[in-house]
Amino acid sequence: MSSNEQMLFEKLQALPPQQRAEVEDFVDFLATKARKRAALDRLLAIAPALDAAGVEPMTEEEVATEIKTTRADRRARKQQEQK
Numbered sequence: 001m002s003s004n005e006q007m008l009f010e011k012l013q014a015l016p017p018q019q020r021a022e023v024e025d026f027v028d029f030l031a032t033k034a035r036k037r038a039a040l041d042r043l044l045a046i047a048p049a050l051d052a053a054g055v056e057p058m059t060e061e062e063v064a065t066e067i068k069t070t071r072a073d074r075r076a077r078k079q080q081e082q083k
Contacts (some may be wrong), residue, residue: 001009012023058066 011019015023
């Protein structure tokens with residue numbers, strides 16, 4: 001473990017449980033933000049290929065429908081996993 005990691009670990013250990021939970025939430029937020037950014041970068045990387053292939057862009061309504069469907073599928077899977 002590097003000295004920076006050790007120092008961060010010691011600071012974390014010194015925090016009360018409630019603040020540790022906040023730090024954990026923030027770390028989760030940062031990880032989610034990084035995953036979303038990576039997904040957006042991958043999506044934007046294929047845009048020129050789609051354009052060159054003549055694929056028509058989706059309308060805002062089509063995008064909204066896709067998002068709604070995907071979220072519903074995720075909720076259903078999550079409920080299934082909890083059973």
